[in-house]
Amino acid sequence: MGKIVVEVKGLIKDFPIADRLFRALKGITINIAEGEFMGIVGPSGSGKTTLLNIIGGLDSPTEGTVSVLGLSLIGKSNKELADLRKNGIGFIFQGYNLLPVYTVYENVEFPLLLLNVDSNKRDKMVREAIEWVDLSDKIKSKPAQLSGGESQRVAIARSIVKRPPLVIADELTANLDAKNSHRIMKILLGLNKEIGTTFIFATHDEKVMGYLSRIISIVDGKIESDKFFDRNELREKV
Secondary structure (H helix, E strand, O other): OOOEEEEEEEEEEEEEEOOEEEEEEEEEEEEEEOOOEEEEEOOOOOOHHHHHHHHOOOOOOOEEEEEEOOEEOOOOOHHHHHHHHHHHEEEEOOOOOOOOOOOHHHHHHHHHHHOOOOHHHHHHHHHHHHHHOOOHHHOOOOHHHOOHHHHHHHHHHHHHOOOOOEEEEEOOOOOOOHHHHHHHHHHHHHHHHHHOOEEEEEEOOHHHHOOOOEEEEEEOOEEEEEEEOOHHHHHOOO
16 A cells, blocks of 8 residues: 555544434544545445545544544644645535636636646646546536536546645536446546546445445445455456
8 A cells, every 4th residue: 555645543523413413423444545546435324425525624523533645634724724625635526516607718727726826837737637528629618508527527627637636526426327427437547547646436326336446335424344446457447
């Protein structure tokens, strides 16, 4: 196993519901290494999205420790967590979250504007990311002019344009048909191999699971299994 990019120990997360606490995560401990293409799977309500939100610095644990890209997230300020997300993590959301008044180019460019990347370098990076997802012919289109699959590919380009060491994807194929789901997973697997980005998926989609080199199954807030798969089998899919 290579360099550890995510380290979670004894993670517990409670949510207040009415007059009691609901325990969504019950002592989760996992390590995720650099370059992994892995998924956290389980039925709705199992805790996988909660775990992803904590790893991404969008939520905090009740107990336990979390380190991401060498930074302990415990006790960090909102600004420190925002800086980690801005510099080191790409997010792919189920709902795309594209800015409707912006073109494909402008949506993909947005993370680089936040990082104050030089305009010439920024233009090259944006066009390269759009080319990765095979949308160069849609570069001037706005989200309303795109299909669901195209919108998701724009969201992918936006997530990887800054070449982050870690990408977190939550149910990214939930709104897509089988053809687009496979196309998107092949794009992401290719990027994982090309630039070494670590991908963490939360999913219960079997089409996604077929591409993963590691699957952690969570049931009722606990790890039920943690299995690794042969990367040679994955290479045949691309």
